[in-house]
Amino acid sequence: MATSDERIRDLRREIRGWCEKHADPKQAAKYARFFREGWDAWGVRDDEEWAEQRRRWLKKYADLKLAGFLRLGEDLFATGKYEEGSTGLWLVAQHKAQFNKNTLRAAGKWFSAGVNNWAHTDTICGQLLGPLLASGTATLEDFAVWRTSVRKYQRRAVPVSMLALLETGADYDALLDFLRPMMLDPERVVHQGLGWFLREAWKKQPKPVERLLLSFKDSAPRLIFQYATEKMSPEQKARFRRAKAAAR
Numbered sequence: 001m002a003t004s005d006e007r008i009r010d011l012r013r014e015i016r017g018w019c020e021k022h023a024d025p026k027q028a029a030k031y032a033r034f035f036r037e038g039w040d041a042w043g044v045r046d047d048e049e050w051a052e053q054r055r056r057w058l059k060k061y062a063d064l065k066l067a068g069f070l071r072l073g074e075d076l077f078a079t080g081k082y083e084e085g086s087t088g089l090w091l092v093a094q095h096k097a098q099f100n101k102n103t104l105r106a107a108g109k110w111f112s113a114g115v116n117n118w119a120h121t122d123t124i125c126g127q128l129l130g131p132l133l134a135s136g137t138a139t140l141e142d143f144a145v146w147r148t149s150v151r152k153y154q155r156r157a158v159p160v161s162m163l164a165l166l167e168t169g170a171d172y173d174a175l176l177d178f179l180r181p182m183m184l185d186p187e188r189v190v191h192q193g194l195g196w197f198l199r200e201a202w203k204k205q206p207k208p209v210e211r212l213l214l215s216f217k218d219s220a221p222r223l224i225f226q227y228a229t230e231k232m233s234p235e236q237k238a239r240f241r242r243a244k245a246a247a248r
Helices: 004-021 025-030 048-060 062-078 082-093 101-113 118-135 140-148 152-167 172-182 188-204 206-216 222-228 234-238 243-247
Strands: none
Touching (some): 004 082, 048 062, 048 082, 062 082, 062 101, 101 118, 101 152, 140 152, 140 172, 172 188, 172 206, 188 206, 188 222
């Protein structure tokens, strides 16, 4: 009887073999332009054959359960190959009903292992982290240390995961206070995540978002404001220009 570690190793080897067999460099190059910091992919086509293969792995290795697939995901993200990480994420997402606190801890290990692009980050947020927050299985306090992680994509995951809370009746002032320490983050990918959250929050409750933006209008990166004010009128956007720019 194979051990869990052996089963994980076997599945990891099968995933790598399938990707190598179906690699298409032209397909990989097609999407490289969306990843300004680099993109390492096999170029596997996202078609029904690929979807069916993932379903076969899910059935064949069902004995791994959520815990085993979470460990597999760490290994797959460590390879740096886009399709391998995505496969690990997909297998875990099929066990949403079993998500628990350990799911959050395991996802944190994924970022340490090698989550290195916005697409994986945002999908992890949408399929794992956001649902954990929305269900109450995880709290904002669980994400507090993520705000200062050395890994920029893990920091980006904080506001992007919090999008799931905008539909739960959460206290918007509390959400914005939680993000306040991140408003001076130096990384572009974090600015985009923060701006995205603020834009969506503003659509629902503009006043608390505008108060936050006004308090940072002369200090926070402008990309945050570009995203956050995207749906505002020109007159509304003018309120958030930096003082020197407004004077000019």
